[in-house]
Structure formats: C-alpha cells, structure tokens
Amino acid sequence: MARNSKKKSLESQYRVLFYLGEGTFGTVKLALHLKTEALVAVKMVEISKKTLKVILVEREILATLNHPNIIRLFQVIVTPGCVNFILEYASGGNLFDLIQEHGPLQEEEAKHIFGQLVASVKYCHNLNIVHRDIKPQNVLLDEERNVKLTDFGLAIKCSPGRLLSRNCGTKRFWAPEILLGEPYDSRKTDVWSLGVLLFFITTGDYPFAGSTLIEFEQKLTTGSCRIPPYISVKLENLIHQILTVPPEKRPSIEDIEKHPWVMKCDI
Numbered sequence: 214m215a216r217n218s219k220k221k222s223l224e225s226q227y228r229v230l231f232y233l234g235e236g237t238f239g240t241v242k243l244a245l246h247l248k249t250e251a252l253v254a255v256k257m258v259e260i261s262k263k264t265l266k267v268i269l270v271e272r273e274i275l276a277t278l279n280h281p282n283i284i285r286l287f288q289v290i291v292t293p294g295c296v297n298f299i300l301e302y303a304s305g306g307n308l309f310d311l312i313q314e315h316g317p318l319q320e321e322e323a324k325h326i327f328g329q330l331v332a333s334v335k336y337c338h339n340l341n342i343v344h345r346d347i348k349p350q351n352v353l354l355d356e357e358r359n360v361k362l363t364d365f366g367l368a369i370k371c372s373p374g375r376l377l378s379r380n381c382g383t384k385r386f387w388a389p390e391i392l393l394g395e396p397y398d399s400r401k402t403d404v405w406s407l408g409v410l411l412f413f414i415t416t417g418d419y420p421f422a423g424s425t426l427i428e429f430e431q432k433l434t435t436g437s438c439r440i441p442p443y444i445s446v447k448l449e450n451l452i453h454q455i456l457t458v459p460p461e462k463r464p465s466i467e468d469i470e471k472h473p474w475v476m477k478c479d480i
C-alpha cells in the first residue's frame with residue numbers, strides 16, 4: 214500500500230519547478246516529468262466543499278475532450294487534501310496577459326487566434342459541452358501562438374434547447390440574459406463571451422464600460438457599445454452580430470465560423 218501510494222505521488226513522477234498562475238480554484242505550477250523530461254503544467258486544487266464539484270466536472274469534461282486547441286489532460290494525481298491536474302504546458306501564457314503587456318492585436322493575428330478559438334468552442338458545442346467561462350485569461354497560447362482553451366471547471370454537459378438558470382463565470386463576459394437572471398441558452402451565452410473577448414483582443418478594452426456599475430449594466434442590457442474607428446468594417450459587423458442582445462437573434466458558433474472575417478480553421 215505504502216509502495217503504491219509512493220508510486221502514485223506527485224514528487225515521485227514530477228519535479229515542480231515554478232509558479233505559472235492563479236485561477237479561481239487553484240494554483241498552477243510548471244513541472245518536469247522525470248521519466249520523459251517533458252514540461253507539464255500542474256493545476257493544484259485544494260479539496261473542499263466549494264471545490265469538489267468543480268474538480269469532478271473539470272476532470273470528467275477534460276478527459277472527454279481531444280482537440281488541438283483545447284488543453285490536454287494527461288493525468289490526475291490525488292495527494293492529501295489536493296487534486297493535481299497534470300496538463301499540457303502552454304508556454305505562451307494567456308491572452309489577457311499578452312494584451313496587457315503588448316496592447317491589442319493586429320487584425321491578422323486576431324483572426325488566427327479567434328479562428329482557432331471558434332474551432333475549439335464549436336467542437337465542445339457539438340459534444341453538448343458548454344464552457345461558461347470564456348475569457349482571455351482562459352485562452353492559453355503555445356510557443357507558436359496556437360490557442361489552447363482551458364479551465365473547464367464551470368463547464369457543463371447541456372443538450373440543445375435546455376435552458377440553464379445558475380449564473381456563473383465572469384460578469385464582464387456575461388450575456389445580458391444572465392445579468393437579467395433569465396433562463397439562458399448556454400451555447401448563446403458562450404457566443405456572447407466570445408464577442409466580448411474579440412472586442413478585448415482587438416481594442417484592448419471592454420465593449421461595455423461605465424463609470425458606475427449601473428451604467429455598465431445599462432449598456433450591457435441595451436447592447437450599446439462603441440466600436441473604435443480603426444476596426445475594419447468586416448470585424449465591426451462581426452462584433453455587432455455577436456453582441457446581439459436577444460439570444461434568439463444572436464448567431465450560433467456555426468454562423469460565426471461562416472462569417473467572412475473569421476479564419477476557418479481546419480483540423
């Protein structure tokens with residue numbers, strides 16, 4: 214028994230190197246797989262009443278996903294009080310930090326990144342999985358700036374037509390129907406978050422800003438966002454289409470993929 218637990222322990226298989234980042238539920242560190250010398254990311258989540266559901270969901274959903282633009286789960290190691298997700302390492306950091314450090318992306322680069330992100334979300338939606346926390350912090354990049362969507366702790370399996378009611382995710386990326394507390398189609402709310410993300414990576418800003426919370430909420434629920442003049446006509450059209458307030462009029466992920474601005478990404 215003792216031999217078995219040693220065999221399975223984190224330290225016997227990996228050397229933890231340094232801190233990579235902090236998520237809502239855990240800390241992520243870089244580690245070296247001793248046997249293969251491959252670098253991996255270890256997401257360490259403390260087991261508690263609050264995190265148990267997130268851990269189980271993330272484990273189940275990541276294990277079913279296999280897509281080049283979604284972070285891969287290699288292994289799960291349980292240590293006392295903690296679950297360690299051994300993940301593919303994305304050395305290019307996350308999109309939020311990239312934009313904070315270097316400013317907004319040129320449209321050509323944004324097209325490449327957004328096209329891959331659309332491909333990963335379409336893959337999930339076709340498997341009846343919705344992410345529910347799409348935001349630049351959860352979009353990682355590898356050394357060639359390929360997208361790796363991550364953090365499926367709030368994801369859920371959801372058949373088409375089923376409406377959800379629990380709000381979750383990050384307020385800036387919420388669709389109006391979530392803010393209004395209405396039952397929501399989570400495919401359409403994922404699409405809305407993609408629109409906020411697209412605005413952010415191409416302008417460095419958020420589409421709905423206000424000096425007060427009330428002002429922000431008013432702008433969000435009426436969909437009033439001003440697109441800067443340097444944005445191309447095609448991209449402006451795409452952002453306006455995505456940020457359509459009535460969810461039934463908002464495009465699906467398949468519609469977005471067909472938009473002329475979007476770079477179709479064949480796997």
Ligand code: AMP
Pocket residue numbers: 233234235236237238239240241254256284300301302303304306307350351353363364
């Ligand atoms: P998360 O808990 O998944 O939201 O991750 C928090 C932060 O840790 C991210 O924003 C990244 O900066 C970093 N991170 C998470 N997973 C990885 C990974 N697989 N490779 C590199 N960095 C990561």
